[in-house]
Amino acid sequence: MSTMNLTLLTDFYELTMMQGYFKNNKTETVIFDAFYRTNPSGNGYAITAGLDQVIDYIKNLRFVTEDIAYLRSLSIFDEDFLAYLKDFRFSGDIYAIPEGTVVFPREPLIKVIAPIIEAQLVETAILTIINHQSLIATKAARVVYAAKGDGVMEFGLRRAQGPDAGIYGARAAVIGGCIGTSNVLAGQLFDVPVLGTHAHSWIMSFSDEYSAFQKYAKLYPDKCILLVDTYDTLKSGVPNAIKIFDEMKANHIPMPYYGIRMDSGDLAYLSKKARKMLDDAGYYDAVIAASSDLDEYLIDSLKTQRAAISSWGVGTNLITSKDCPAFGGVYKLAAIMNENQEFIPKIKLSENTEKITNPGNKTIYRIYEKDTGKIKADLISLVGESFSEDEDLMIFDPIETWKKTKLKAGTYTLREILEPVFKSGECIYKTPKVMEIRNYCAQELDTLWDETKRLINPHNVYVDLSDQLYQMKAELLDKMSLTE
Amino acid sequence: MSTMNLTLLTDFYELTMMQGYFKNNKTETVIFDAFYRTNPSGNGYAITAGLDQVIDYIKNLRFVTEDIAYLRSLSIFDEDFLAYLKDFRFSGDIYAIPEGTVVFPREPLIKVIAPIIEAQLVETAILTIINHQSLIATKAARVVYAAKGDGVMEFGLRRAQGPDAGIYGARAAVIGGCIGTSNVLAGQLFDVPVLGTHAHSWIMSFSDEYSAFQKYAKLYPDKCILLVDTYDTLKSGVPNAIKIFDEMKANHIPMPYYGIRMDSGDLAYLSKKARKMLDDAGYYDAVIAASSDLDEYLIDSLKTQRAAISSWGVGTNLITSKDCPAFGGVYKLAAIMNENQEFIPKIKLSENTEKITNPGNKTIYRIYEKDTGKIKADLISLVGESFSEDEDLMIFDPIETWKKTKLKAGTYTLREILEPVFKSGECIYKTPKVMEIRNYCAQELDTLWDETKRLINPHNVYVDLSDQLYQMKAELLDKMSLTE
Numbered sequence: 001m002s003t004m005n006l007t008l009l010t011d012f013y014e015l016t017m018m019q020g021y022f023k024n025n026k027t028e029t030v031i032f033d034a035f036y037r038t039n040p041s042g043n044g045y046a047i048t049a050g051l052d053q054v055i056d057y058i059k060n061l062r063f064v065t066e067d068i069a070y071l072r073s074l075s076i077f078d079e080d081f082l083a084y085l086k087d088f089r090f091s092g093d094i095y096a097i098p099e100g101t102v103v104f105p106r107e108p109l110i111k112v113i114a115p116i117i118e119a120q121l122v123e124t125a126i127l128t129i130i131n132h133q134s135l136i137a138t139k140a141a142r143v144v145y146a147a148k149g150d151g152v153m154e155f156g157l158r159r160a161q162g163p164d165a166g167i168y169g170a171r172a173a174v175i176g177g178c179i180g181t182s183n184v185l186a187g188q189l190f191d192v193p194v195l196g197t198h199a200h201s202w203i204m205s206f207s208d209e210y211s212a213f214q215k216y217a218k219l220y221p222d223k224c225i226l227l228v229d230t231y232d233t234l235k236s237g238v239p240n241a242i243k244i245f246d247e248m249k250a251n252h253i254p255m256p257y258y259g260i261r262m263d264s265g266d267l268a269y270l271s272k273k274a275r276k277m278l279d280d281a282g283y284y285d286a287v288i289a290a291s292s293d294l295d296e297y298l299i300d301s302l303k304t305q306r307a308a309i310s311s312w313g314v315g316t317n318l319i320t321s322k323d324c325p326a327f328g329g330v331y332k333l334a335a336i337m338n339e340n341q342e343f344i345p346k347i348k349l350s351e352n353t354e355k356i357t358n359p360g361n362k363t364i365y366r367i368y369e370k371d372t373g374k375i376k377a378d379l380i381s382l383v384g385e386s387f388s389e390d391e392d393l394m395i396f397d398p399i400e401t402w403k404k405t406k407l408k409a410g411t412y413t414l415r416e417i418l419e420p421v422f423k424s425g426e427c428i429y430k431t432p433k434v435m436e437i438r439n440y441c442a443q444e445l446d447t448l449w450d451e452t453k454r455l456i457n458p459h460n461v462y463v464d465l466s467d468q469l470y471q472m473k474a475e476l477l478d479k480m481s482l483t484e
Numbered sequence: 485m486s487t488m489n490l491t492l493l494t495d496f497y498e499l500t501m502m503q504g505y506f507k508n509n510k511t512e513t514v515i516f517d518a519f520y521r522t523n524p525s526g527n528g529y530a531i532t533a534g535l536d537q538v539i540d541y542i543k544n545l546r547f548v549t550e551d552i553a554y555l556r557s558l559s560i561f562d563e564d565f566l567a568y569l570k571d572f573r574f575s576g577d578i579y580a581i582p583e584g585t586v587v588f589p590r591e592p593l594i595k596v597i598a599p600i601i602e603a604q605l606v607e608t609a610i611l612t613i614i615n616h617q618s619l620i621a622t623k624a625a626r627v628v629y630a631a632k633g634d635g636v637m638e639f640g641l642r643r644a645q646g647p648d649a650g651i652y653g654a655r656a657a658v659i660g661g662c663i664g665t666s667n668v669l670a671g672q673l674f675d676v677p678v679l680g681t682h683a684h685s686w687i688m689s690f691s692d693e694y695s696a697f698q699k700y701a702k703l704y705p706d707k708c709i710l711l712v713d714t715y716d717t718l719k720s721g722v723p724n725a726i727k728i729f730d731e732m733k734a735n736h737i738p739m740p741y742y743g744i745r746m747d748s749g750d751l752a753y754l755s756k757k758a759r760k761m762l763d764d765a766g767y768y769d770a771v772i773a774a775s776s777d778l779d780e781y782l783i784d785s786l787k788t789q790r791a792a793i794s795s796w797g798v799g800t801n802l803i804t805s806k807d808c809p810a811f812g813g814v815y816k817l818a819a820i821m822n823e824n825q826e827f828i829p830k831i832k833l834s835e836n837t838e839k840i841t842n843p844g845n846k847t848i849y850r851i852y853e854k855d856t857g858k859i860k861a862d863l864i865s866l867v868g869e870s871f872s873e874d875e876d877l878m879i880f881d882p883i884e885t886w887k888k889t890k891l892k893a894g895t896y897t898l899r900e901i902l903e904p905v906f907k908s909g910e911c912i913y914k915t916p917k918v919m920e921i922r923n924y925c926a927q928e929l930d931t932l933w934d935e936t937k938r939l940i941n942p943h944n945v946y947v948d949l950s951d952q953l954y955q956m957k958a959e960l961l962d963k964m965s966l967t968e
Contacts, residue, residue, distance in 0.1 A: 004488060004647075006669065008668040009667070009668070010668050010669075011639070011666040012666050012667075012678040012679060012680035013666065014683075016680065016682060016703075017682050017686045019703065020703050021689070024699055030689070032685070067672070076707075127643075128641055128642050128650055129646070132649070155495070157493070157494075158495070158611035159615055159812070160616070161620075161648075161649040161809065162612065162649045162653070163488075163613070164648035168646045169646070182497065183493070183495065183496075184496050187496070194496040194558065196497030196498075196500065197500060198497050198501050199498075201604065202504065204817050204830050205505070205510060205600055219500075219504050230832070231964070321809075322810060325805075325806055326800045326804050327643070328643070331642075332685075348684060348688065
């Protein structure tokens with residue numbers, strides 16, 4: 001993705017609409033919000049990710065000669081519009097919540113302020129990128145939560161939905177808390193740890209399992225994790241592995257990191273049996289790694305069963321977010337600037353209250369409990385509203401408005417979480433390294449109560465509207481009332 | 485993907501194993517089969533896709549200077565091995581079932597015959613590519629089947645798992661039967677139709693729905709599909725659309741393709757009401773298109789309810805294969821050549837009979853009923869076995885071996901479906917254009933009985949083993965018997 005021209009990575013209707021705006025001289029500046037409505041996998045939050053790839057995409061937006069020629073070949077675009085595209089650059093502003101941040105439904109993860117023709121084009125790619133990486137980062141956070149401090153490795157490349165899904169999925173998985181990935185290209189691109197040892201084919205390429213282990217141990221004594229389930233885990237694999245460890249010990253070869261990996265069978269039963277065999281042989285510090293169709297529920301169950309596993313390789317279910325493979329982010333018009341340079345708020349109606357959009361030029365304040373540092377609620381407000389930590393703050397649920405909470409002055413702190421990324425087409429944001437984003441994400445997760453992090457039926461964090469925003473929305477709804 | 489160097493798109497363990505083979509002077513030629521075990525989404529077959537991208541990948545395999553430098557930085561690879569990688573080229577043979585072919589579980593979709601160090605490297609990328617595209621092509625075939633001849637458009641880019649998932653997913657969706665995609669880049673890369681009109685933001689950017697429709701119709705009278713659900717489908721959208729059609733008619737503007745699109749609400753109810761309104765106004769040929777979280781089951785249900793929809797835009801559920809987002813293809817060692825240039829078959833055991841691999845150098849014959857042209861069964865045999873359509877053929881189920889069928893001479897025809905793609909590292913295969921593959925796929929689907937194509941509980945096509953292959957497998961199993 002880093003070298004491919006992605007300017008045409010857009011839905012065709014963005015281009016037909018662009019020509020429509022162009023032909024109708026619609027040059028007004030608008031605001032679009034990218035947000036989502038439901039946390040994936042029944043989670044209590046999401047982790048936003050993908051901003052760095054959005055930045056690359058915006059920076060590289062250019063309709064090159066072949067793009068123009070291709071669009072001309074479709075016999076629907078006029079030459080004046082194609083000439084305009086030749087010099088097209090993104091000239092607007094973009095605000096975003098930094099990658100690795102804990103986010104909640106209906107919060108603008110990205111806010112685009114630009115001439116409508118530009119803001120329209122970038123819809124599709126922004127959603128593709130943010131939807132994908134936020135999905136996988138969130139899934140990774142769930143899996144890592146289930147592993148209760150054990151290392152989780154991202155092993156899913158072969159089941160990813162194409163190369164990018166593997167590459168950027170690995171990036172997102174590390175942001176969400178994985179300690180590394182099997183994907184070498186992701187390791188190279190993002191400077192994240194790459195992990196892995198050998199497959200069944202290594203074992204099968206030798207005359208017997210013992211020889212295969214021996215050759216492997218000779219070559220990689222420092223990271224000697226032996227795959228024990230090619231023939232029979234307890235009768236062949238583990239005893240052969242112990243023989244190898246005995247030989248290494250006898251030969252005084254240092255074994256800083258060694259152990260076994262299981263890739264099939266009843267992991268609870270096998271890991272406990274293998275642990276006993278290893279312990280009986282004196283290998284108390286031998287690692288037992290597992291990697292067989294794992295997800296957060298299976299890891300949680302294995303933990304409950306006290307499986308003797310301390311390292312987890314998670315593939316298909318993480319890299320595809322199998323139980324919920326789409327994030328569902330949308331990109332909605334929130335305001336149009338009038339001739340007086342004022343933003344006129346816009347709202348999209350729906351028979352479903354939850355789907356009605358929040359109008360206007362908005363920002364988000366995160367409210368923390370001062371004592372604990374935990375998130376109390378988020379407050380979506382209009383840009384320009386000011387709040388003081390030294391005053392009481394009344395917040396209320398935007399749908400069930402009778403649910404009100406008064407936060408006493410001095411008991412809470414505020415942090416604005418949307419940050420400027422592009423200003424008049426120039427990028428003014430520097431993305432941290434992926435491992436830095438990972439650390440930040442871990443801190444972010446610490447701002448959630450455990451009740452919000454649990455895998456099933458989590459407690460939802462309130463996302464409230466400021467009084468001004470709520471009033472503006474109510475007035476717009478009144479005007480456009482949904483009468484039969 | 486077409487321009488990015490994907491040589492490092494591999495699991496780290498492929499490289500640690502490669503160094504192991506290199507250090508142990510293991511240069512023997514081996515055979516690996518890429519196959520899958522279960523049809524996705526409970527389907528009765530799969531559609532194979534992605535071969536053209538596998539070909540590109542193999543052709544472009546090169547460890548460039550930065551790759552070598554990166555691998556060196558990991559402090560696990562020795563200089564002699566890194567020097568070997570510098571000149572690495574794929575020198576082997578590859579056989580594959582052409583894209584768009586109907587395939588069944590346990591058939592080698594791709595067979596790699598190469599020195600073990602080369603065959604090992606390419607495992608991950610081959611699986612990533614084939615798993616993804618075969619998954620989406622199969623899902624598309626299901627959705628298109630449900631639409632019973634109506635056009636199905638691939639509209640999922642914004643929910644795809646990253647750019648490649650959108651691009652190659654669109655390619656696979658067209659192979660599986662979609663008439664086109666919203667993805668402009670996929671249109672450009674693969675010369676497939678791109679489709680789309682306008683979004684809610686187009687409507688909201690004008691002072692009212694009627695003006696927005698009018699401007700759109702003026703610009704695109706030839707393909708005038710108006711989105712009617714921004715405010716109220718039946719009270720506002722459809723009446724405004726009819727007003728526009730009336731004006732076009734009054735002004736004698738030709739309307740070769742026109743109608744409405746619905747993106748929300750009860751599509752069965754709304755489409756029937758809208759159909760009546762359009763018919764009452766004399767617009768019998770107005771198209772009603774729908775696009776709201778559709779999948780094969782919802783389309784099937786809408787068809788059963790006689791919804792008045794004749795054009796379907798399918799997004800999230802198709803581009804992610806939402807109910808089954810991974811194909812599950814694996815890559816297993818089948819044989820190793822000995823010093824006498826004979827392939828010694830290899831088998832991977834498992835406590836699950838279905839997971840035991842088929843050993844040896846294999847090919848696949850498809851057996852058709854001569855009368856109907858429908859598939860009778862597939863026969864996996866060893867390369868070199870010969871079969872004659874002029875002789876009776878006894879086939880039997882490889883697991884329930886008492887299930888036997890004798891095919892009488894002259895009543896069946898045979899077609900070998902694995903084709904040579906690379907010979908000694910040279911590509912000898914030319915991929916057809918995507919729209920040609922789509923046509924071929926439609927013919928392939930015609931070789932299935934409807935009972936195999938139905939969405940739920942399809943009839944499974946038998947994939948049998950030749951007598952020789954069965955005997956070889958039985959002998960290997962005997963030798964390695966799974967005794968307690």
